Amino acid sequence: MPAEAYDLLRDAILRGEYLPGERLVEAQLCERLGASRFNVRAALQDLAADGLVKVERNKGAHVRKVPLDEAVEITEVRMVIEGLVAARAAARVTDEQASELDEIGLLMRRAVGAGEFRRYSDLNERLHSLIRRIAGHRTAEGIIETLRGQLVRHQFMVSLHPGRPTVSLPQHERIIAAIQAHDPVAAEAAMREHIASVITALREIDAP
Missing domain, CATH: 1.10.10.10 (Winged helix-like DNA-binding domain superfamily/Winged helix DNA-binding domain)
Structure with a gap:
């Protein structure tokens, strides 16, 4: 088929x-x-x-090869949509889902402490996937999946960029805390800050 x-x-x-x-x-x-x-x-x-x-x-x-300038533009779109998703997750999160967010946050901290950056990258994807599931916004999730697919190689390079996990970990912790606090405004702001830092990392990787 x-x-x-x-x-x-x-x-x-x-x-x-x-x-x-x-x-x-x-x-x-x-x-x-x-x-x-x-x-x-x-x-x-x-x-x-x-x-x-x-x-x-x-x-x-x-x-298809995605050039840097297009990767930045795609990430800018993701920043807006994932901010929306984080805000919606904050409005909808249950106690059980909040505990699951806590668990992922703890595993992320352990991975960074142990220098297990591949594992941290996997947990990063698990966290974002959970946030989308909590939000339950099917249209946004479909768009994000399409955009993510175009950026897969760039995301892999960003995940291995020296010092990246220590930058993104506190950002992820702020996202988790805002969603658990049922604060849509703070959750959207934290997610947008996080995605904006991905754009910065993309540009650093491309710099001579």
């Missing part, structure tokens, strides 16, 4: 199994995904619409 081929290929791209600029050969994808050529082509067109793939006539498809 086209949807299954789309999901499998999208996940492979997001996991970094296909690098930016790498060609996506239809015959190889058919074999790997166990899908027909028709379904693979449909998946590539849908991924092109998501901004993950670029399809060119007579050249085929490849994983």
